[in-house]
Amino acid sequence: MVATIARLTLATLFGHRRGLLLFILPVVLLALCVLLALTVDDTADFSTALLQQFGLAVILPLVALIAATGAIATEIDDGSIVYLLSKPIKRYTIILTKAGLAIGVIFALGAIPMTLAGIILDPSDLRTALAFGIGALVAGIAYTAIFTAISVISANAVTIGLLYSLLWESVMGQYVDGAKALSVQQWSLALIQKLSDAPHVESAVKLPIAMILLLAVTAVGLTLAITRLRSLVLSTSE
């Protein structure tokens, strides 16, 4: 049953043109890193800055947005979710399967490219590259919960998610002090700081608080998504 839900979700996710975007984003990140590694002498100097400000703050939330909304909002939008919902399946099975799949996609197309980018920029510092990969995955889990909840709650999930990831995570989360403490990006950065020990990586949030917040956001997001899916109203043509 779980396998069938996953298969249908994959068909929606990669069966349409939007699936291509999922590949383009990590390719852009990697291409940029390769280009820099070939043209700039010492990329190790700004390696962490690029990984954080571009990779973690821009590319990752977008990959997560496309993966998570693609895994559920698309089906709610076009109405094909009715074939999943008109079955004797517990609603948490549907949400958790779809979220798990989105996390898998983020791992493959967000976390792994992030690690590769780190290695390309600074081949000597494997530890930092891995730290960013793990941080990206952890952030991806929290983003998935957030975007899954938005997908079930709102018909404009992609727009809201885009505003959230570009304005809140990419801009506020990087440059506005108060907002930093409440951004998934900074929470994952706290973990990366701990794991990498690199001098330029610095989070606005302490690690224990960051972990608690990550867990809380993930739990609340998924619970919200499950309860809302249980009473999802399908619009009629009238």
Add this chain to the structure above:
Amino acid sequence: MSVIRIEKVSRWYGNVVAINDVTMTIGPGVTGLLGPNGAGKSTLITMMAGFLPPSTGTVTLDGAEVWRNEGAYRHIGLVPETEAVYDTLTGSQFVVANAQLQGLPNPGAAAAEAITTVAMEDAAGRRISTYSKGMKQRIKMAAALVHEPSVLLLDEPFNGMDPRQRLHLMDLLRRMGADGRTVLFSSHILEEVQQVATHIEVVVSGRHAASGDYRAIRTLMTDRPVLYRLRSSDNRRLASALIADPCTSGADLDDSSLQVQVLDFERFSRLVPTLARELGIRLLEVAPTDESLESVFSYLVGRR
């Protein structure tokens, strides 16, 4: 044998009332849900399928509320009106997926059987995106039938079907009804409904307007005052002859035509040619002025 009971159900969206105090019971056999577009048919079916809670009242299947009760889907097969299916899959993959989601012990065999039932064996290996509207409708039907539900709900199933597909689906619905399943489909076309349904429920403007077998509904619909327009070689003489008969209740002459208010259609339809022959009047046109389904429906509502 399953029974859907709709009890004192109303549903409103903000200030708009979509369903207004409807009570009906739908039992085994084929029931047609008839009404003009926008009457609330889809809203009713969506509530029976558990995807919309009633604002007041209850919708139950064999005594259990359908809303927020995913166990009910073991007994319900739903053919939604929505066009969207997982159209990157082949027809067969789609039906097998539905069988697996139902948790059937042998999804492959169940799917093959359902596909045979809707006569889609030949196209089952093709992607759904290449299907015509009628084929899509049939594969959706197969997906709904795969777990042999005791209740089958179909929202405007004949839309977009060619006459041959229509006949095939009608035959299929009749068979399902004869098997003792509770089959409910919606339509805005009386002919469609009366050909398949043994029982008809009429909804108009969100209200339950009539209920009965097709003969009762047919009589209700034809047995009503209708305004006919006639043109003939001598309108005035024809008018005086028609008004003398009790099947009419009024006549109106203008420059070129005659409007007659008809009470008894059966009698009127025999009277006009007879009179014309007796009086030597040539009939040029006899036409109802408001035969649209909407006017029929509004008559039914006004009658209540």
